[in-house]
Amino acid sequence: xxxxxxxxxxxxxxxxxxxxxxxxxSQGIRNDLGWYQQxxxxxxxxxxxxxxxxxxxxxxxxxxxxxGTDFTLTISSLQPEDFATYYCLQDxxxxxxxxxxxxxxxx
Amino acid sequence: xxxxxxxxxxxxxxxxSLRISCKGSGYSFTSYWISWVRQMPGxxxxxxxxxxxxxxxxxxxxxxxxxxxxxxxxSISTAYLxxxxxxxxxxxxxxxxxxxxxxxxxxxxxxxxxxxxxxxS
Numbered sequence: 001x002x003x004x005x006x007x008x009x010x011x012x013x014x015x016x017x018x019x020x021x022x023x024x025x026s027q028g029i030r031n032d033l034g035w036y037q038q039x040x041x042x043x044x045x046x047x048x049x050x051x052x053x054x055x056x057x058x059x060x061x062x063x064x065x066x067x068g069t070d071f072t073l074t075i076s077s078l079q080p081e082d083f084a085t086y087y088c089l090q091d092x093x094x095x096x097x098x099x100x101x102x103x104x105x106x107x
Numbered sequence: 108x109x110x111x112x113x114x115x116x117x118x119x120x121x122x123x124s125l126r127i128s129c130k131g132s133g134y135s136f137t138s139y140w141i142s143w144v145r146q147m148p149g150x151x152x153x154x155x156x157x158x159x160x161x162x163x164x165x166x167x168x169x170x171x172x173x174x175x176x177x178x179x180x181x182s183i184s185t186a187y188l189x190x191x192x193x194x195x196x197x198x199x200x201x202x203x204x205x206x207x208x209x210x211x212x213x214x215x216x217x218x219x220x221x222x223x224x225x226x227x228s
Binding site for chain 2: 001030031032033034036038043044045046049050051053055087089091092094095096097098099100101
């Protein structure tokens, strides 16, 4: 199975900060990767698909990049509603695998 | 409105069987695969497996193969996740999610609200 390694596992940031989360695949996955946001007690929400495409309705401060094995989710200016846990998910082959998550907390 | 609505929370004893459901509405149920995702308390997301509701073809994660069964009844737009003998370690929140085909691979664009399963003696 492809391993997805996310970093950092947690971070503290302030409103307005630029935040970057990375995800590394154990083998090349083209750009078959999505990013998801999960708030406590809620289902995950799709933010980015195909590594860099913004899901409809998601604010433009979210962006994704990367291809092959290295991927990045960037929040350009962190807002109060962005404090959550973020996961990457590879859709390249089965079994699909998530990263272990990055918890973004208030500084 | 496109949505997936899951069945309610369950409390079971070890060794008991259970089936939870995920009903799709607002879209053509047979046009999108459904996946199941586990989240143990305080932990991350784990992909369990998926089903194509049009023909009930399934794929499972090796971590869950043989312990759960994924099925679907397209006549009522419902997918299921089933256990024949629950363990305490099955205590978790379970989500279903719809996979949409995108420019590269797919993505889970619609999620159910989750079903909490508690297994305790």
